[in-house]
Amino acid sequence: MPPKKNKKQDASEIPNTSSLKTRRRVVLDFPASQIQTPITYILAKEYDIASNILRAEIAPEETGKLVMEMDGLPDKLDLAIERMKELGIRVTEIARKVTFDMDSCIHCGACISVCLAGALKLDKDYHLEFIEPKCTVCEMCVTSCPVDVVTINI
């Protein structure tokens, strides 16, 4: 009996995350020497990482900046980030965070309708209230906002 219990505990303590793909957002700062490096090709070919470029500011013969999402296996992501650092690319990981521009918000409530996590509500004066700890960053509110005041902080 006891060994069985141990087995169960082990399984719950270490969920098999190594086989689950995760997403990381990174800002890549390229030195001029690395502008020609086909970084997304390397990521896909060698690390099986799908890159989704969110913002790119790269001019030939100058330094460049790339903001992107990387989808892949956690250990491969670590290796890929290590590789990019070796190439001289500065890698900054960013935590995703929803931001509301409250000065521009009209407090209509459209974002509340899609927030199934319950992180958005109206206070007693009908002003929008964002309860950040409840936010799961599902990003539904970003597209639901008619006046474009919700952004994912990058």
Next chain:
Amino acid sequence: MIDMNRSYSEINEKIKTGTAKVLTALESKEVIKEKGVKYLLENIDVVVCSAFEMHVNALLYLSFGQTDPLIYFSQAYINDIHAYPVGPTDLVLSCVASSIENHEYGGSHVLEELVKGKDIHLKGFGKHLEVFTNKEFETWFNLKQLNQARLILNQAVTQNNIVAANSGDKDINSYMGTLIGKLENSTYNSSSYLNPLINDPFCKTVGIGTKIWIAGSQGFITGHGTNHNPLQKRNKFGIPLATGTTLSANCDINSMNPKWVRGGYLKSFGPVLYIGIGIPVPVLNEEIAHSLSITDDKIHTTIVDFSIPRRTKPIFGQCSYSELRTSTILINNKPTLSAPLSSMSGAIEIAGLIRNEIQNKTFYLSEPIERINTEIEMKKLDPRLGEAV
């Protein structure tokens, strides 16, 4: 019983002498709750009702000066949005028309930028007639350089609206926002107990010629509006169970306040306009005082299933606005998130501004010159092939 009837001219005289008693709709509900309808009738002259809701059915009428040589526009683009010529140098821009470059940018955003005093781009082509020889013209303009800039709101005020939900499996993006499948959420778009037509459900005080507040500018009601359906089934308090009466209005853009004009965009629907509207309701008699006592628990609306894209959609039943504003309603016994699409805080702020304007003698009431037709039946459009008869 004392005759408590007031006339428009008596109220305006009081405004002139600074003795008019004005409340916002929100304040009036408190007063009625505490002191009763009779107190309101005897002591209050005006109750300001307001809304800051989502609008479509809006047009910008822009009248430009003549170019040299003369032009008769055949095609024109305002910030890359197709505008329609209605005379040599007059253009009409739909608030829901999208830019060629960016479908999320529309006529409503142009209105917002015009009011902010920003530069707007105009490119046009001329008809090349005998007198109007200018074939092509391009310039930047702002609001001050226009001869006339008017906003035509063909659904300036809406009496109630439906609640949208979605029983299907997939999410739907609609003019009622994003409706998550399997009845996860529902949306409603009405300022309910603050709305002018909820407080005057049979248009006893508001009519053609009534002066109204549109984003800080003084406009006028021009008649009934789009989707006018006054014969809609009503509850026992006289409130229609879905969209009932609607009003159209018209105003000058020049004195608008940019805070109350906002261009918006709804996914899978297009550009929309958020504009602040306010109508002061004169407490003329007991009947009007009574209708001003309406509260959310007496305003009912219909829950409609949007999963079926047909003219007649399945209905889940009715609910009151006090239920909707608790953030959860029951649809088919399932607790469903309910959220508004119109700004109540905006509406409350607007009513306060108009109350101040009346107290500062810059906003007077106007008596309607004609009643709104409340006997019209809403028509449908069906296909018919073959020859005209």
